[in-house]
Amino acid sequence: MRGSVRGGLAVLSLVLFPVVVLAPGLGGVLAGVAIGHRTGLVVAILSLAALLVLGLALVRALRTRLPAPKGPALTRQAHPALWRLVDELAARARTRPPDVIVLVGEVEAAVRDDARVLGLRQGRRYLVIGLPLLAGLDVAELRCVLAHELGHYAGARPGLLAVSYRGAETLRLIVSRVDRGPTRWILGAYAWVYAVVSRSPNRAQELRADEYSVAAAGRAIATSALRKTTTLRPLWQSYGDRFLRLPPLAERTPDVLLGFRLFLGHPAQRRLVTELEPTALGTRPGSRFDGHRSARQRIERIATLPEAPARPDPRPAWTVLTDPARTIPVAEERLYFKAEPGPRTTWGEIVQLSGATSATRGAALLARAGRESGVAPNGTLGELLTAVQHGRIDRLMRPLLDESADPELLRHSARERLAVLLGDVVVCALLAQRRVHHELDWGRGWVVTGPEGVLDVARLVTPAVRDPESVPRLAQRLTVMGVPLDFGRGSAGSHGEVGRMHVVVGVAPEVVAFKRNWDVLIHDDGLLLVPLTASRHLAGAVGRSESARRKRIARLLRHGTAQLIDRPGARWLPMATMLGGERKSYLTGGGKVALRFAGGDTATLRTQDDDAYDELARFLDTVPRPQGAAR
Structure with missing residues (x-):
């Protein structure tokens, strides 16, 4: 009952969102009219301008929808066994099954609604399955993971808790897409209030999702799945950093998923899991919108839930696909290589x-x-x-x-x-x-x-x-x-090794690094970070403008690297001082690239844009690594 009441408060806060956003500008106009004279006129004009900016931002916010995941779709006709499993789990959770199942390249599993109007209105439902999960989990563990994700939307009808959960997802995306300025402050403050109000119902929904996970295969398998997914992310990052940069150098195409399974089975990775697990299990999610507790807390609660009949199935999770020997290589080429590097080999x-x-x-x-x-x-x-x-x-x-x-x-x-x-x-x-x-x-x-x-x-x-x-x-x-x-x-x-010519090989616009926003010009011998101007921040108050971005980048390229390096605030990161790094893509788009430098310094570049992230990731692949055993 308490969860339903708090879920109702969260939904009410979504309904009041337009009023809260427009209130400052509207209040200023009314105050200006009440004050009168020249002072009141100035206040009214400024407030009207603010109201216009906030109104445009509100329209953009209300139209914001979770982007469709990028990856190969698994249709009912092509993969009937997978769809039977998903339909069964959706029926258990008394929720509608997904409209589309999509494979993505990261360690991820999620159900996403292409919701409208801040998540208040249902949309197309996607089930996202990370390809690495198919190598790292067995069939029973995958069953638990999918049951948990469908459990987020449990209920015969779209209840208050499901709407609250969907609203948190949408609001998180809205805030991430708004630049600095008054609009960001207002939306950020509202998002904080919503996070406080929705935290309890969203956590209740997470607890229900764990209950469905246990009901699907039993406590032991649910615990095993949770432990594995917690440590799979850093292991996948390590695998990608060491191995996925090699195929373009060799001009050959590998079996990515098979390699990851062999990588996980190596004693070095098993030792790494032992080292990582205590910290990983105790880490809470960093997002204020996330209702998850730490994995250790969830495991402790799972141990108290009623036991369900165990359904062990030790086969690799990829066996739920039809003809995985054909399906997986096609998905790998699409997700990990923009173009096939060369003939497939070992x-x-x-x-x-x-x-x-x-x-x-x-x-x-x-x-x-x-x-x-x-x-x-x-x-x-x-x-x-x-x-x-x-x-x-x-x-x-x-x-x-x-x-x-x-x-x-x-x-x-x-x-x-x-x-x-x-x-x-x-x-x-x-x-x-x-x-x-x-x-x-x-x-x-x-x-x-x-x-x-x-x-x-x-x-x-x-x-x-x-x-x-x-x-x-x-x-x-x-x-x-x-x-x-x-x-x-x-x-x-x-x-094409590096020299003093600073040849531009790519562009990553609107990247966050060193607590600032930059346009990054990617060279064959380093990265040039050019600070964004105040005019761009003003334009960002009503959302990003693709045409403005293209014009800005074109001007930078016309200036040339030598002139831009001397621009106040610009930063040059030479490849010669880099010792490698790591990368991670985001499910909602873009990702981050963390660079390591001689002397122990680091720099993390974040972007919400897929193309910008791909450019930065390609640059990271060109940073030379040491020869020898300590690799």
């Missing part, structure tokens, strides 16, 4: 090809730096080692670094970067003689293997970079290994 071959390509690019880059700096005119390994021994590291690396950065950071970055690239030269020389090859390791990505086993390139090279006096010992060791000191790799050629 992960072992992809690792060999991509490792060789990465080493060749790094070796070519360092050879060119040696020639441009003058310390290694022929770009040979012997010349490079001599430059290191004579203390010419800064001069050698200068063509690859941004001289406007902090001098101390430059010195630190130069040495870390040199150790990676020098390792690439050594590996490239050994590859040319067929003495080593890159070998798949699901725990570390890849290792460089030779006749004597795994070659730890970083451990071999790094001491000489840190202590120039040890260079002769390194040269002697390399000679014993059969590495010719006159080995040299030519220019980067078709690989």
